[in-house]
Amino acid sequence: MASSPILDNPTRTAALIAGVITLAAAALILAVVGSLVAAAGFFAVGIIAAGMVFAWRLLTPQHAGEARAVDWEFTRAVAQASSDAVAITDRAGRLVCANDAYEALFAGFPTPPGLPLDNDGVALLGNAGRIAWREGNGVVRNLQVGVHRVCARITRAGDEGDMLVWRFSVTEEQDVAASTEALIEGATGDRLGGAGVMAALICPDGRVRAANRVLAQRALGGGERLEGRDFARLLITDSRGLVRFEREGLDGTPLRVVQIPFMDSEDAPVLVALLDDEDSAPAIGASASAHVRSLVSLMPFGMALVDREGKFLQMNDAFIRAAGVEPKAPPLYPGDLVVREDKAAVADAIRRFAGGATHSSDMAVRLKSHPDEPVALTIAGARGLGDAAVLLSLKDNSEESRLKREVAQATKMQAVGQLAGGVAHDFNNILTAIIGHCDLMMMRHSPGDSDYDDIQQIRTNSNRAASLTRQLLAFSRQQTLRPQTLQLPDVVAEVSNLLKRLMGEQIRLDVTHGRNLGAVRADPGQLEQVVVNLAVNARDAMLAHNPGGGGTLTIQTKSVTATEVRAMASDILPVADYTALVVSDEGGGIPPEILPKIFEPFFTTKEVGKGTGLGLSTVYGIVKQSGGWIFAESKPGQGATFTMYLPVHAAGTVSRVPASRPSPKPVEMWGTGTILLVEDEGMVRAVAERALTRQGYTVMTAENGEAALELLDRNGRPDLLISDVVMPTMDGPTMVRHARDRYPDLPIIFMSGYAEEQLRRSIDLDNVAFLPKPFSVQQLAEAARDVLVGR
Structure with missing residues (x-):
């Protein structure tokens, strides 16, 4: 049975009960008193009182505790229908509802205004929220959320206005610069030219990005294009501050330069309009200053204007970049740019030039942004530029500093x-x-x-x-090389067995060879040392990264054509045909800050006593002395790869790499004859003398070249002359030239701790043998025997 609508309302039910009670009371009075008038009056008064109570209950608002409950499921469903990110907070600042777009934009459900914005963004959003509580609405534009630019609108809502609705809409950015460039170069630019407006889009470095046809015609006078040219060089300024095209000279029509910064970004281009200003004849003053300021802002090098009180009037973008200035908080005085020690000198110089000094001055200062690198600050007095009294120029020498460090x-x-x-x-x-x-x-x-x-x-x-x-010697590229024409796979094969023993059980060796490899010319022994050094370093890296599991060492040879090198676009590797050796490991990789230092001598990341720091520097020296190139690539946690490029040797036949075995000892080392031994080191001279004497030779010794020539004068021609190269007073080659003047066919053996190639470039003597130090007694005897018997 359906309930009565009257009884359903508590207020109406109470009124009905009051009426029934009043009627019963009136009947009781009639029965007791017997007066119909008295009973009717009592009943009327009761009805009026009940009506007043009913009206009072209708007009009285409900208490807060009786407020209607919010259906949050329905609210969230409504928010889901919006493409914007929507969130709702209560009076206590708690997040009570948000849609999926909000979660996607902010990577979760942070409570506004504490969102992942920059510090300024959070402050602006919090201020807009306070405005919304006070006035009902608040707006913040251009908030940066990751890669998105967002507009936030905040609205106060709820029956009692106790909630805030936060709505965030992503602004779709357009390439305004590209659109402007298309307009300037197209029909719109031609229409501007027809109206007498010359328009150009200028890059931050001062070069022209786009220009309409009339500007190109006036600036260059022909069919050339302005794109890429320095805009400031197209203009000149006369003594009155009038700007003209450089091509037209001082007799050309004056121009009015108007800058239109249509984009709010430091790296954004600037739209510049030039208008013929034939009637203008500005006096030297404010108008000239405006023209100069326009030109200063377009200069590709750092310039700034300072007034007579020493305060900045203007800084162009190049000056801001060179000085490391924060664009949102520029300094007030030039002294604020430099370190404390240089403040006084800068202030004094600016005060002197503002007071009337006319010449310019360069001074070295240290900027706060990079105090370790002094820069050149040029200061000059400025006249006729309105409020400007001093002109500052600061060169951005970061690239120059980098080159100096290199x-x-x-x-x-x-x-x-x-x-x-x-x-x-x-x-x-x-x-x-x-x-x-x-x-x-x-x-x-x-x-x-x-x-x-x-x-x-x-x-x-x-x-x-x-x-x-x-x-x-390998690091200093002064070791003695015995180059041969050979194939890299033969070198790798020669040391493969050694590498397997060096790698141990935990490291797997994977060797692959490419096809059609070109022959190279290098010392096979030195190349073997390159492979071994790289392999040992890779082994240590893998064992350090994964002590229990080791890893795989990959050695690969491959052919690299000139076309492939050209495609690399390398500034270091010349375009040519190469045979490459690639050594890769599965270690922990090389950190980016260490990678540039790995080929330096004595640099090592190993513990003290476990590395000399000469392994990779030796590799580098051998590769460079062999005419090749080596590069290292690595990402942390992904191992390292070393690639050696050796140029293909077109001429000659390939020599097989000899097996690593000691040379057979000659059967008979006994000899006869007289040997003149010249050596400034007494201990070396004594050993060599005893060794040669034991082999049957008659030995004369001298401690320097002059003493050797005196022995030749007294004793005549010896059968063999053995001499050190580097000696005090008179070196070996000079002494040998004098000896050859007397005895042209005298056999010579030079011995030295330096490399043979280095010495032969400085010794213009024929038919001389070379014995590198350190040598053994047997090697000395073999060298003497080979020369004396004519081998």
Whole structure:
């Protein structure tokens, strides 16, 4: 049964009950008193009172506790229908509802105004929210949310106005610059030209991006295009401040330059309009200043204007970039740009030029933005430019500074290379004496002798030290090379067995070779050292990254054509045909800050005592001395790849790489004859003299070139002359030239701790042999025997 609409309303029900009670009371009075008039009056008064109560209840608003409940499911469904991001917060600032677009835009449900915006954006949004509470609505435009530009609209809502509705709409950005460029170069630009307006779009560096035809005709006078030209160079200014086209000269029609900054961005182009201003004849003053300021803003180099009080009037974009100025908070005085120590000097110079100094001055200052690199600040007095009294020019020399650092680094590396070569030379002299004395002692002891093993150990360690000096010479590109024409796969195959032993059980070796590889010309022994050094470094990197699992070392040879090199567009690698060796690992990679330093000598990331820092520098020196190039690529956590490029050698036949085995010892090393030995190092001279004497030779010794020539004068021609190259007073080559003047067919052996190639370039002598230090007694005897028997 349906309920009565009257009974459904509590107020009406209460009124009905009151009427029934009033009627019953009136009947009771009639029965007791017996007066119909009294009973009717009582009933009328009761009816009036009930009506007043009913009216009062109707007109009285409901209490807050009786407010209608909000259906949030329905509210969210309505918000979902909007393409904008919508959120609702209550009076306590809590987020009570938001749609999916809100979650997608802000990557979750943050509570406004605490959204992922920049600091200014959060502050602006919070201020707009306070305005919405006070006035009902608030708006914020151009908020940056990630890559989107957003407009926020805030509205107060709710029965009691106790909620805020936040609606965020993404603004679709248009390429205004591209559209403007198309308009200027198209029919719109022609219509502007017909109306006497010359228009151009100027890039931030001051070069023309687009211009209409009439401007190109007036500026160049022909069919050439203005795009890419320096706009400021197209104009000139006379002594009265009038601007004209440079092509038309001072007799040309004056121009009025109007800048239209139509885009709000530091890197945005500027629209410039030029109008013929034939009637203008401005006096030197404010109008000229306006023209100059227009030109200053277009200059591609940093310029600024300062007034007589020393305050900035204008800074162009190039000055802002060079000085590292924050565009939103520019400094008030030039002294605010520099470090504290330079403030006084800058202020004094500006005060002097503002007071009447006419010449310009350059001073070195250090900017706050990069205090370690002094820059040149040019200061000049400005006259006839209105409020401007001083002109400042600041050069953006960041690129120049970078080049200076690179040149300084290259100079340092060259100096270190020369030092390494000198150290290696001195070490080789010492090692020659040590190895020689070991050889002499071993001749007096048999393998079963108690001292034999100790001597052998000294000799082994000396040879290890000799290999270290060879690494120094390799870094300084001064080691002796024995180049051959060969194939890279033969070199890799020769060291494959060694690499398998070096890699161990945890590292898998994967070797692949490409087809149609060109022959290269290099020293096979040195290339083997390159492969071994790269492989050992890769092994250590993989074991450090994954101690339990190791990884895979990949060695690949491939052909790289000139076309492929050209496609690389490398500024370093010349265009040519190459055979490449690629060594890749699965280690932890090389951090970006370390990657530029890996080829420096003595640089290592290994623990103290576990690396010399010469491995990769040796590789670099060998590759460069062989005429090749090497590059390293790496991403953290993804391993490293080293690629060596050696130019293809077109001429000659390929030589097989000989197996790594010691040279067979000659059967008979005994000899006869007289040898003149010239060596400034006493320990080396003593060892060599004893070694040659034991082989049956008669040995004369001299400590320098002059002493050697005196011996020749007294004793005549020897059978062989063995001389060091670098000696005090008179060096070896000079002494040999004097000896050859007397004895043109005198056999010569030069011995030196420097590289043979380095020495042969400075020694213009024929028919000379070379013996590199350190050498053993056997090697010295073999060299003497080979020369004397004519081998």
